[in-house]
Amino acid sequence: MKKNQILKSWKLSSVLLAALVSLTLSCGKSERAVPVESIDPPVTARTFSNPLMNGADPSVFQKDGVYYYLQTNGSSINLWSTTSMSKLSTAIPKTVFTPTSGAANSRNIWAPEINFFDGKWYIYYTAGNGDDVTQRTWVLENSSADPTTGTWVDKGRLFTTDTNFWAIDGSVLELNGNRYFMWCGRPDVTNTNLTQNIYIAKMANPYTLTGAATKLTEPEFAWERNGFGVNEGPQALTSPDNKVFLIYSASYCGTDDYALGQLSLKTGGDPLVKADWTKSTQPVFTKQPQSNAFGPGHNSFFKSPDGKEYWLIYHANSATNQGCADRRNIRMQKFTFKADGSPDFGQPVATGLQIASPSGEK
Template sequence: MNKNTAYFIGIIFSIILLYSCNSKETQSSQKEIESEATFTNPLLPTGARPWATFYNGEYFYLQDADDRIILWRTNDITNIKNAPSKEIWIPKDKNSASHLWAPELHRIDGKWYIYFAADDGNTDNHQLYVIENEAEDPFEGEFIMKGRIKTDKEDNWAIHPSVFKHKEELYLIWSGWQTRRIETETQCIYIAKMENPWTLASERVLISKPEYEWERQWINPDGSKTGYPIYVNEDPQCYYTKDKNKILIYYAASGTWTPYYAVGLLAADSNSDLLDAKSWTKSEIPVFIQNIENQVFATGTPCFIPSPDGEETYFLYQARSIEKEPYGSLPASTMDTRSPRLQKMEWDEDGVPILGEALSEIEKIKKPSGTK
């Protein structure tokens, strides 16, 4: 072998060696990306009004179940489909045995409370109820009925109760009617102070009613609709700006049976009188809407939860992958086409949450930080 041949063989060997190293590094990098923990939406095939809370390293999750309340527990909220679940409430009283909507689990003064709406089989008779469990672990012990929360003297229709504490005072927020429906149904957002977790201490105060066009959509794009106009503000959820200077109430607007179901926002100064309707201002535009390009429709009911390590914030919400509800015109029949979804939340320069755009069902999303 002459010197030139040996030289070229050496060059070729070096190139092969360099390519092999680069290829291994590329493959290693690709494996690292592929192995990064991700998830896709929806979290479950079906499930309306998802809600979760994080306690002692675990998420406790609930959703509509119509005639009972089911509780899930998991340390990975993105893997709720494989989490253990338990039927923790099956009503015995016929007045509250049907249409158990929007159950929420709250830890208040060392006890667990679940707030929900229910009726006697006629959805026009919906009222608010609360059950209590003294056990440290909500999967243990027993939930007992504390009773119906009477929201006003006329016993107007009421759904979607949620509670929050502010300056050591407990408040209830919910959706209800001003007066019983005659030809048109109008759902409004109310707030009241609580004497204890099952009793109001003040009169209800109306803080939002459907007034903008995006809050009053009840007819589908193809013209299908409910039997009468239904204008919707419902499912209120409390949150705060990053500096805690403002209290935020997110709510859902327009008919959930339409693709236009969207998220609205109310805000009040933290030092204001929360029972004064003038303390609350409403965003003129929705803050989270359908994403036609990503085939995500009827986005609503946000619920905010931390990542396991507390470094990030995510929000649960419901949506559909089809434009309109195919099973009928009544909202009560829409339950099985909605599904729970999860996205990471960011903050704007004023410390207000940015919900962003609804992500498609094929997009891989990084799991919340600290998920094991």
């Protein structure tokens, strides 16, 4: 045997001997085995894409971790409930109101919104008898803890004596312990002037208005008058630094240029005083053809489950010239606030794009 072969054989024997000794010693000990640290699989980011589902005039209300959602149906009111807005389309709606045939509120049921006041639920909605001139705002009440159960009681119309005519898109502003009802109305009872303005009045209770109404805004800029002059769908928004805004929809909903406008209430201002509001001269959210977003508007707001994010939900068309009809669909996206406290909605997010779900969703 050659010298180098002898050396390799000796090294191999030494290694085997050392391994045998180590194994023998370890078998004679009572020490516990060193635990192997488990490695959690990476967390997969939850995403969704727009549109969420078909529909128009979305409205969201949050309570105790549940989101209650409504949209225009036309013939009845359906209520969705979910803990994850990005999964809204998987929720099964419940019909909570079907009108009596031939009644004054039996046709053209639009833009329902749900709220919880003084231990009871309220749904504000628009309806008429089928003739456009009869459209008014109405309210339902439910004393059940769960609005998908119990009985919804018709509490009648909401109106002030000086504006008892065409009225749609009712919504509520709560400020400094008071409640104010906001809606879209036409200028007079003749209904010959199709201009749509936004009015506000103080609420004596959740189903009664008191005092005179104030006209807060009317369509005056070119971007508010596409098709014909429209200011509608008022929605209150309070910023993290407690500034109050009124976001509304402008221009006829059947045009691609339906958009969002903005009023800002001055610090300490009275919401019933028009001079205390400042109107933006430019829209704050507009169409984005390259993102398949035409006529974005009639919005609502909500926060993420963990309360860290603000979200905008709205409807839009996915192609040009689709009008104010059944092709509209529901979309949502996160927004932030500017240095001056005003909202920054950005631009409509493209359809089909995967975006992160609201933070805290499960």
